[in-house]
Amino acid sequence: MFGSSEKVADGAGDLNEEVIVDRIYQAVIEQRLPPGTKLSESALCKAFNVGRMRIRRSLLLLASRNIVDLQSNRGAYVSSPTSAEAREVFEARRCIEPNVARAAVERATAADIETLEEHLGWESAAHRQGDRQQVIRLSGEFHVKLAEVARNHIMHRMVKELVTRTSLIIGLFGAPGTANCHDDEHADIISALKQRDQDQVAQIMTHHLQHIETQIDLTARRNAGVDLTNVFSDE
């Protein structure tokens, strides 16, 4: 329940940049790291129990994905997308994800579909139990997992970045308590996937993304800051 337990928990230790970047991605997706949160080097060093260089490299990578802003001599902050940037993110998703879904139809194995259905099960379970954080995490991850099924590393990486940024956008512009997605639309996607109907999958995805975009309002801006030590504790 405290940051340093990171090291204690898996004493094997020495996480590489990829792991650190991924953990921060996760934290952003789950909205445990709201936009604007300062990511100080020393705090991250303690949280992940690694040297400062490792952290700096991780922050650079996150900045190159627009997940954090690196301000000269002032430190790293979780990115706060502007409304213009938000529009770009959604446009990019509308361009890419329907095609990702198409590719997923082409390449989905029975095991893939099973995995997605299992995921959907978790999603609706979290929804029923009112576990908001899990709902957020799982609904975002659905898109990433679908991109995995598409078996294109470039697009997978892209979707991961876009989903993460969407989480930030929803955190800033969405109505409080709004999740990323409605799981029933995810169910429709899986259903079309099983029927191997590329056009329909693409169409549902397009509509789904439009739906998400509808749920946000580009005016009000919440701010927030959290304690890093707690964010990265073992749950």
Added chain:
Amino acid sequence: MFGSSEKVADGAGDLNEEVIVDRIYQAVIEQRLPPGTKLSESALCKAFNVGRMRIRRSLLLLASRNIVDLQSNRGAYVSSPTSAEAREVFEARRCIEPNVARAAVERATAADIETLEEHLGWESAAHRQGDRQQVIRLSGEFHVKLAEVARNHIMHRMVKELVTRTSLIIGLFGAPGTANCHDDEHADIISALKQRDQDQVAQIMTHHLQHIETQIDLTARRNAGVDLTNVFSDE
């Protein structure tokens, strides 16, 4: 004509990572840095006249875009895409660039079209003069400039990365002397752009990308290495 002139030329100096990354992108696009070329830190330090840290950060950024491979304890090498990766790059381009072209139709100003036509002029001039390196550079850049017209930073960045990787792929798999694109197809794109016909622009782009993909053969693999000091000299 030699590396250290870099500093002498613009003594203002102190290039930041963005500039260094961009210059290496350029060099890769123009195939002055063939796949497999070792990018040793000391050589780059001399070439750009910056400290090692700056170079290491730049290499990390390039690695995160799959332009260079970072091998532990062995150094950085210009990426040598496998045939599988090549397929992923082309698939990604087919997914993204037709939509980029569509967006460009939506947002192109008269000035934008003029810029593109001017660029096309340079392209055909280079083609006529048989200046292969310029042909390569300009034909790749056309796609990047089109992405600029689309006014979406995410997609612009994406196209830049994909075009650069395509240069590597052509260098490895393409017939020797093959350029990136045929400029007449670029002319068709501009023409459709002027008519504001989104569907047609997308269709031409799709066909154009297929054409590029056709020109490569996924069997033979050339190797090469060059002298860094010459590559980054002022032309």
Added chain:
DNA sequence: GCAATAAAAATTGTTGACAATCTTTGTTAA
């Protein structure tokens, strides 16, 4: 009490030295 200023603390940026690893060179023996 409040604003402005100055000192102190904390944080980030950079550099250089050292350790670890790989590569090359040279030597020896089969």
Added chain:
DNA sequence: TTAACAAAGATTGTCAACAATTTTTATTGC
């Protein structure tokens, strides 16, 4: 001559100390 091995050299990875900047705290004057 070739292969295996050892030493030397070069390159990359890491760390700790220092410099530069920002943020916080304390003080002074109004």
